[in-house]
Amino acid sequence: MRSKISVSGIVQGVGFRPFIYRIAVKNNLTGYARNMGDGTVEIEVEGRNESIEKFIEDLHSEKPKFSRIDTFNRQDFNEEKGYSKFVILRSEHKERESASLIPPDLGICDDCARELFDPKDRRFGYHFITCTNCGPRFTIIEKYPYDKKNTSMRDFSLCKACAHEYENPLDRRFHAETIACKICGPSLALYDKNGVPIVGDPISNTANLIDLGKVVAIKGIGGFHIALSAYIDESIARLRKWKHREQKPFAVMAKDLNTVRGFAEVKEEEEELLSSAARPIVLLKLKKESRLSKMVSPGLHNIGVMLPYSGVHLLLFSRSKTDVYIMTSGNLPSEPIVAEEKEAFKKFSDFVDFYLIHNRRILHRCDDSVIRRVDDGFYFIRRSRGYTPEPLNLEGVKDTIGLGAEQNVAGCVVSSGRAYLTQYIGDIENLETMESYRHALTRILKLSASKPMAVAHDLHPTFNTTLYAQELSKEAGIPSFPIQHHHAHIASVMAENELEQSIGIALDGYGYGTDKNAWGGEVLFCDREKMIRIGHLEEQPYLGGDLAARYPARMVLAILHKSGYDNKWTSENLTKFPYGAEEVKILLKKLKLRDYILTSSTGRILDAISTLLDVCSTRTYEGEPAMKLESFALNAKGTFKIDPVIEKDTVKTTTLIEEIFLQLGKTSPAELAYAGEEYLARGISELAVIKAKEYGVRDISISGGVFYNEHISRTIRNVVESNKLRLYKHKYAPPGDGCISLGQAYIVGKWVMK
Ligand SMILES: [Zn+2]
Ligand SMILES: [Zn+2]
Structure with a gap:
């Protein structure tokens, strides 16, 4: 037969x-x-x-x-x-419509790690050791089929010994397209900041330099890392100054799990994730006795940790006295990760001392993925290396493109009932990132062989992604559809959980509303026909828009002004306004003239609490005041409570801010922080429960960056479940704005294009 x-x-x-x-x-x-x-x-x-x-x-x-x-x-x-x-047989050479998937990049496997340190092995000490079970994939592939000649490994022809293994069906490297060795494979070199090669073993030299506190740019799998010791304050301070990154936490790479256990609390499931083939960055709770520099993640209770995932990483730690490195993405603020050496020399010259560079081309830049345990599950904060381009099956959804919003963008391409998210692109605020986005999206379109019938984008009229959608629509002669931000959030959860109808709770910092106001604390009814905004946080004056996000004191002022408490507060907190009394005067005038748009954002209220409690008064990175508030609130016992006030479709936030103001000096700030989070979580979920009963809906979907907050997530789940309703969350996409493109594509591909 x-x-x-x-x-x-x-x-x-x-x-x-x-x-x-x-x-x-x-x-x-x-x-x-x-x-x-x-x-x-x-x-x-x-x-x-x-x-x-x-x-x-x-x-x-x-x-x-x-x-x-x-x-x-x-x-x-x-x-x-x-x-x-x-x-x-040889692979078929014809490129055809794609039915299959490229694997994501795989961290070094145990067999290769063992051979790397075995003096008798042919690849002893060879940094680019890989096999059929490990090594880069997505980042080096140009097109199908996955064959050496279609990857950047084609620049290296096999030596006799490698060719023999490649041809031998009984060898672990039989048809391993990334097969290489010292003789024939990619090589490494260390350079000083002027591009002058350093003699000697590049790995040992790099390890020594890092031990001495130097900053080294290391070309890796999906791009450059900036590496330095996680113990030396002066080096970190230097990097922070150069990168204009005063407060934003850095991720670290630790030698092994044992080292991780020394400075962070790590549960079994987190250990599994850390050591999985994807080797993501996992956010872990810092131990009090941690000896890492306090400057790694200032003001936060957790730290992003990953384990070595390539031969280079393992060799570095084996020769270094330092067992934890800061390994932050090599990029300039709000620019994409650098993947090419010339660019690295140009862009990093101000803050990098040395460069460790290999000569294999990176075809798709790809940041490390970031995952956090929240409540009873895990959430992606960033879905990228190790996971991209693995798709989500979406049956019955037409080929479409979703372009996302503006922050934390990842694009989405639907092809033959599968949704592919691009790697993490970042905040699309400048040309470099936009270019990187075009490149990534074009590649995924090609690799997935999608034939898009429509393109979906955010409702915001001037987002770069909106303009990009118009351009794509014109070029391809396909229609484009604007989708409201929080509608897309909830639709992405519905896509992941195959829901036809749901009440959604979308909590985040900002999304352009259908009334042009700044939404972000929303209860929505969504089904295949429509989205109805059925509830939200109280609308507050959004004085100066983005400036109020940067300086949350503006939110406090606007809210306390209603009751006249603002005088007392501002006079004692003038330093929280960059231009002091002058600024306050102008803001009061704006309030009088009603010269502002409104915001129902949850993020802005958390920020306001953060500044009221002197936890954080200036946002230097996205989410900072709210993240620091979460860390700060962990010191509370939960003894103080403020009962949420719900009026019709609105959860009052003025009441909350006033109450916290009145309690200052009477109740401990940590208790107030905790009570503030609890108020918002209970308020919005109790409102959602009322609405679910009104609409006869049993399924509640949650999405938005606020759900990274453990306390808020847990509280909302408790309220929903104690009312015998079902809670649905993200499993595939991040709850932050990285999921927007998926929701957009789903709404258009499933419900609009019939
Ligand atoms: Zn391997
Ligand atoms: Zn070889």
Whole structure:
């Protein structure tokens, strides 16, 4: 008997064909396997019936760890072709419409890590050691099929020994497209800031320099890292000054799990995540006795931690006296991560002392992913390296593009019922980031072979992504659709959980509302036809728009002004206004003239509490006052409570801010911080519960950056579940604005384009 089989999913670049070879030989079958240009693997096997059945059983039950089978087609024939053995054929060279998936980049596997430190191994000490189970994938692939010549590994031709392993079906590196060794593979070199090469072993030299407090730019898998010791205050202070990053936390890389346990609390599930093939940055709770510099994550109770994920990382730690490095993305403020050496020399010259550079091209830049445990699950803060481009299955959704909003953007491309999020792009506020976005989106469009029928974008009329949508729409002759920000938030949760109808709670900093005001504390009713805003936080004057986000004292002033408490507060807090009394005077005039738009943002109220309690009065990075408030509130026992006031469709926030103001000096600030978070969480979720009952809806979806707050998330879940309603959250996309593009594409691809 003969069977012809076609498999799609993640089946290229994960050791799938060698695996097929092994199980075919094991079951005494002949035939072939090959990668097809559409991303599938085609298999033909010949032999006894039972052997073929056993082969197929093995195929499903023993498939390689990182593979994923989405479709499996089998045709049986009675006549045989008389194959004499089982072979792996050359990949089909034709590029075709894609049915399969490129695997994400995989962190170094245990076998390779062992060989790296085995003096008897051919790759002993070779920093670019990889195999079919590990190594870069997405960041080096240009097109299908996943074959060496379609990746940036094509710049290196195999030496005899590597070629032998590559051809040997019994070798772990059989058809490993990233196969390389000291003789034939990519090499490393260390340069000083003027581009002069440093003699000696680049890894040992780099390790020494970092021990001495130097700052080294290291070219990695998806781009550059800026690396330095996490123990030396002066080096960190220097970097902060140069990067104009006074307060924003830096992520660290620790030598191993044991080292992590020394400075952070890490639960079993977090250990698993840290050591998974994706090797994301995981936010962990800092231990009080941590010896890391306080300047790594100032004012926060947690720290972003990752483990080594390449040979270079492992070798560095093996030769360094420092067991924790700061490893922050190599970029200038609000620019994309740098992936190319010339650019690195140009952009980092002010703050980097040395450069550790390899000569393999990075084709897709890709930041490290960031994940945080919140309440009873994990949330992506940034979904990127190790996860991109793995798609979400979205059946019945037409090919569309979603472009996201402006902050933390990742684009979304739907192709044949699968939604692909691009890697994390960042805040699209300048040309560099916009260019990087175009590049990333074009690549995903190509790799996914999407034929978009429409493009969806944010309702905000002047976002760069809105302009980009208009351009794409014109170019491709397809319609474009504006989608309200919080509608997109909730729709993305609905997409991930396959909901047709839901009450949504969307809590974040800012989204352009259908009334042009600044929304961000919303209760929405969403179904396939419509979105209705059925509740929200009280609207407050948003004095000077973005300036009120930067200086939350403006929010406090506007709110306390209603009751006349503002005089007392501002006179004691003039320094919280950059221009002091003059500024306050102007703001009061604006209030009198009603010269402002309104905001129902949750973020702005958390910021206001943060500044009222002297926790943080200037936002130097996104979410800073609210994040520091969360850390600060952890010192509370929860003994003080303020009952939420709900009037009709509105949760009053004036009451909350006044109450906190009146309690200053009477109740401990930490208790007030905790009570403030609790008020907002209870207020908005109790309102949502009332509305759910009114609308006869049982499913509540939650989304928005505020849900990274553990206390708020937990409180809302408790309120929803104690009312016997079901709570739905993000599993695939981040709750922050990284999910917007998915929601946009879903609304248009599923509900608009019929
Ligand atoms: Zn490996
Ligand atoms: Zn070699």
